[in-house]
Structures are given as C-alpha cells and as structure tokens.
Amino acid sequence: MKTWAGLHPLTRGLTLTxxxxxxxxxxxxxxxxxxxxxxxxxxxxxxxxxxxxxxxxQALAYVRSGAPEPLYxxxxxxxxxxxxxxxxxxxxxxxxxxxxxxxLAANGALNVxxxxxxxxxxxxxARMLTESARVHLxxxxxxxxxxxxxxxxxxxxxxxVFYPVVKAFTLGQVxxxxxxxxxxxxxAWVRRRERWAGVLLALACLFKPQVGLLVVWAAxxxxxxxxxxxxxxxxxxxxxxxxxxxxxxRKSTRLNSSHT
Numbered sequence: 001m002k003t004w005a006g007l008h009p010l011t012r013g014l015t016l017t018x019x020x021x022x023x024x025x026x027x028x029x030x031x032x033x034x035x036x037x038x039x040x041x042x043x044x045x046x047x048x049x050x051x052x053x054x055x056x057x058q059a060l061a062y063v064r065s066g067a068p069e070p071l072y073x074x075x076x077x078x079x080x081x082x083x084x085x086x087x088x089x090x091x092x093x094x095x096x097x098x099x100x101x102x103x104l105a106a107n108g109a110l111n112v113x114x115x116x117x118x119x120x121x122x123x124x125x126a127r128m129l130t131e132s133a134r135v136h137l138x139x140x141x142x143x144x145x146x147x148x149x150x151x152x153x154x155x156x157x158x159x160x161v162f163y164p165v166v167k168a169f170t171l172g173q174v175x176x177x178x179x180x181x182x183x184x185x186x187x188a189w190v191r192r193r194e195r196w197a198g199v200l201l202a203l204a205c206l207f208k209p210q211v212g213l214l215v216v217w218a219a220x221x222x223x224x225x226x227x228x229x230x231x232x233x234x235x236x237x238x239x240x241x242x243x244x245x246x247x248x249x250r251k252s253t254r255l256n257s258s259h260t
Contacts (some may be wrong), residue, residue: 008140010133011147014154021161039166043118048111051171055083057104060093063245071245087245088206088237089174111172117180118169124183126155128190135190178207189226198229205234 004012025035042048058081063071075081096105096113130151133140140147159165168175185200198218204211212234218226 007147007150008137008143010137010140011143011151011154014129014158015150018154018157018161021158025161036161036163036166039163039170040160042170043115043160043166046111046115048107048114048170049172050107050110052085052174053105053107053110053172055081056085056089056093056174059083059085059087060090060097061104063087063090085174085207086209086241088241090245091206091237091241092174092177107172111169114169114172114174114176117176118165121165121176121180121183122156122159124180124187125159126152128183128187129155131187131190174207178204178211182211194223194226195229198226199233202230202233202237205230206237 007015022037025037028035029037055075058079059071059075062075067074071087072083075083093105096110097103100106100109102109130148133151134143140151143151165176165179168179181200181204185197185204188194188197188200198215201211201214212230215227215230218230
C-alpha cells in the first residue's frame with residue numbers, strides 16, 4: 001500500500017489544501033460566521049430557496065397570459081421582480097413543467113434538478129482534475145488506483161466547499177445548471193470532444209448569453225467543430241424562443257437600458 005510520502009506532490013498538496021480549507025471553515029463556523037460548510041450541509045440535506053425559480057415562474061406565467069405589454073416592462077420594471085434572464089431560459093421552465101406534469105414547475109422539482117446539477121458538477125470537476133493531471137504529469141499515468149481515487153475525492157471536496165457553487169444551490173438559483181453545463185463543456189474540451197463542448201456551452205448561453213464569447217474565441221481559433229455545434233443549438237432554440245415569446249421584449253429591454 002502506498003504511503004503518504006509515496007504520493008505525488010500534487011496529490012499531497014491538494015489534499016493538504018482541502019484539509020486546510022475545511023479546517024478554516026470549521027474554525028469560522030465555530031466563531032459564528034456563515035461559511036461554505038453551512039451551504040454544503042444544506043446541499044447534502046437538499047434545503048434550498050427560490051431565488052431564480054419564482055421570478056422565472058412569474059415571467060413564464062406572464063408570457064402565457066397573452067398580455068400585450070412587453071415582458072420586462074411589466075415583470076421587471078413595474079412589478080420589481082428580478083427576472084434577469086433572456087426569454088430562452090423560459091424554455092427550460094417549460095420543459096421542467098412538462099416533465100413534472102405541472103403548469104409551472106414547483107420549487108421541489110426545480111431544486112431536485114439543481115441538486116443533481118451540483119452533484120454532477122462535483123463529479124465533472126473531479127474528473128477534469130484527474131484527467132488534466134494525467135495529461136500534464138506523465139508520472140501520474142501509472143498512479144495507483146488509491147491515488148487516483150484520492151485525487152478525485154479531493155477535487156470533489158474542493159468543489160463542495162467552493163462558496164459560489166453551494167450558495168447558488170441554497171439560494172435556489174438556476175446558476176447551478178449553468179455551472180454544470182460550463183463544467184461539462186470544459187471537461188469535453190479537455191477530452192478533445194469539441195462538438196460536445198459546443199453543445200453544452202450553447203445550452204449555458206440560454207441562461208447566460210455572455211458565455212457566448214467563447215464561440216467568438218473558437219471561431220477566431222478556427223475550431224469549427226465547436227463553433228458548428230454551438231450554432232446548431234443556439235440558432236434553432238433562439239428562433240423557437242422568438243416564435244413562442246416574440247421580439248417585442250428584446251426591443252423594450254434595449255429601450256429601457258438606453259435610458260438608464
């Protein structure tokens with residue numbers, strides 16, 4: 001059995017880092033501070049709120065009502081509901097409603113999706129760490145199964161105590177889904193599966209269009225498989241969103257932003 005001294009320096013360093021972060025969080029928690037450990041525990045218990053879900057429900061209910069006023073004028077500016085996503089995000093809400101058999105998906109179902117997204121992020125980041133280590137550190141290609149599992153566990157643990165990941169879950173934010181899609185896209189890229197990377201990052205753009213800057217980079221680098229897969233997802237879903245929700249909301253958003 002491999003001893004501590006026989007482990008690769010990267011494995012030892014990351015293990016000590018993870019233990020140090022947990023120890024620091026425990027000390028801060030004992031001192032009365034709200035730490036990542038509180039949110040990690042809430043994640044493990046499945047306890048979350050509705051920070052994204054309620055605004056998205058209200059937006060979907062409004063566009064379904066057929067009211068003539070633009071969505072963002074009414075929901076965001078008049079009601080003060082913080083719906084800050086593009087209308088393409090409502091396709092996700094419609095899918096969730098269909099899968100749960102509910103007109104508007106409830107918090108419980110959406111938080112299950114969020115929980116699974118965080119769990120997938122833990123696994124994906126851990127896998128990306130182990131694969132990247134093997135690519136860049138040839139000596140780890142022949143590492144023992146114990147060391148590979150330890151490195152995987154450290155990667156998952158560091159992600160579990162990463163405040164933005166677990167805080168997004170406890171708030172009830174769709175950001176957990178975006179994070180998982182971006183992490184999955186990064187892993188696909190590391191594994192040279194550029195089409196899958198394009199698909200996953202395109203899906204992330206349905207919620208966070210700024211992720212689309214990556215396709216500009218890919219096009220400039222002539223990574224056509226990534227670029228083509230991205231366009232094959234974004235264009236039809238974007239057109240579907242326009243067909244279902246119209247273009248008046250986008251015009252309204254630009255007009256309001258020009259006066260702020």
